[in-house]
Amino acid sequence: MEIGKLAGRELKQVILNKIDHFRSDILVPAGIGEDSAVVDIGDSLLVVSSDPITGATNKAGFLAVNVSCNDIAAAGAEPFGIQVILMLPPELGTTESENLMQEIVDSAKKLGVEVLGGHTEITDLVKQPIITITALGRAAKGELAATSAARSGDILYISKGMGIEGSYILANDYPNLLLKNGVSQAAIDSVLNFINQLSVLPESRLARQNGVKAMHDVTEGGVYGAIAEMASAANLGFLIEKDNFVPHDSVVEICTKLDLDPAGLISSGSLLMAAPPELDLEAVFANSGIDIFRVGKLLSAGNFIVENGQQESFELPEQDELWNFIEKNYGNS
Known part of the structure; x- marks a missing residue:
């Protein structure tokens, strides 16, 4: 396995x-x-x-x-x-x-x-x-907010960004390897500050106070994994809107240099929230100081991704990008 x-x-x-x-x-x-x-x-x-x-x-x-x-x-x-x-x-x-x-x-x-x-x-x-x-x-x-409470047609948002925990671990545990692969010291320093963003308690409180009933922590498997798990819990399909992804510049730099996909990188500190369109979650968070980004929507059936305007079937990657990095550089030891 x-x-x-x-x-x-x-x-x-x-x-x-x-x-x-x-x-x-x-x-x-x-x-x-x-x-x-x-x-x-x-x-x-x-x-x-x-x-x-x-x-x-x-x-x-x-x-x-x-x-x-x-x-x-x-x-x-x-x-x-x-x-x-x-x-x-x-x-x-x-x-x-x-x-x-x-x-x-x-x-x-x-x-x-x-x-x-x-x-x-x-x-x-x-x-x-x-x-x-x-x-x-x-x-x-x-x-109570259960992942299975999500409904077809719900819009999917994440808080703060993607790859938060994973990029922090990479910068914190492997800085010399990142530098060797061409990652700038500025990017490393930037993601080390993510340590102050790893709790989702503030956005959870705001979301549930405004009627959000389905949330999921974006952990192993990243945004891809969180969306797939929420859809599976609710017996639904999903559409990942990759064209809407807005990763932090430093996360993009690290993942580009290491050939990793930020959307498949563990991201504790990000909260996946499902909300019906009429809830207008972007307005709820507008003055909160917490950024949220639309990443997809839930469907009655089928798993898809839209990238560069093209919709294709989506299959979840086998493992988190952090593990891919560790296996590539350090084997299974």
């Missing part, structure tokens, strides 16, 4: 088909495109999501916290706590381990989230720290 998260067909065959959904209080069970489970606990809803960080080294604790809490935000909830699992190699010293945990605690506290506990283990089965975080959130019953 390819490195990276399982693709939809394999995920369904290997994992999801083994899970029984039999409890009436589980409102959103495990499913393709649904990153969070939702549980009815009476007066409110409990939202739960788990995520690992495996493709980053520097600032991995910060990324882990924000990525997991972004899934909670995409479900229309407010995160309040996290459980942390750390699998650490024996070579990692006590100081490095303490610094990693402090980074996790500090990152969570900035979001108003408390570390509730977890598990820490030293194992020679890993070569670098593996961080897995389970985030817990609370939602009012009227504010």
Whole structure:
């Protein structure tokens, strides 16, 4: 199997088909495109999501916290706590381990989230720290946003841009390789500032307050993957409007030099939102200080892409562009 998260067909065959959904209080069970489970606990809803960080080294604790809490935000909830699992190699010293945990605690506290506990283990089965975080959130019953709530005809928007997390990881972990491939220091410095854009909590709050019912965090697989997962969760097709894509100049430079597609690059910090045309989401965000860009629309059936004015069938790439980069330059080690 390819490195990276399982693709939809394999995920369904290997994992999801083994899970029984039999409890009436589980409102959103495990499913393709649904990153969070939702549980009815009476007066409110409990939202739960788990995520690992495996493709980053520097600032991995910060990324882990924000990525997991972004899934909670995409479900229309407010995160309040996290459980942390750390699998650490024996070579990692006590100081490095303490610094990693402090980074996790500090990152969570900035979001108003408390570390509730977890598990820490030293194992020679890993070569670098593996961080897995389970985030817990609370939602009012009227504010739930499920990926499967998207409808045919909905317009698709992303916040901030594309390739945000992926380009940050590339610049943060592989700056010398980027320079060697002709990426300018200015572009590297520019995307390093994306660290301040990795939370989608602000746009999630604004979107759900204005009636958006379907959102999805743009993680592995980038914009392509997020659109495909949302459509799959809602049993719909999609049209990707690539001619509308507006990647940041520095992301374009990095991806061009490394022969990567920014729309297929992991992009935590971007939120995919589906809204009916009459909602006019662009007007909602106009004075918010958060940029949004139209990237497509949902269809009753069929998967298509429009590029240079030409519409063609679309097939999702096999893996995220970050993994393509790592495999090309470092093999499977």
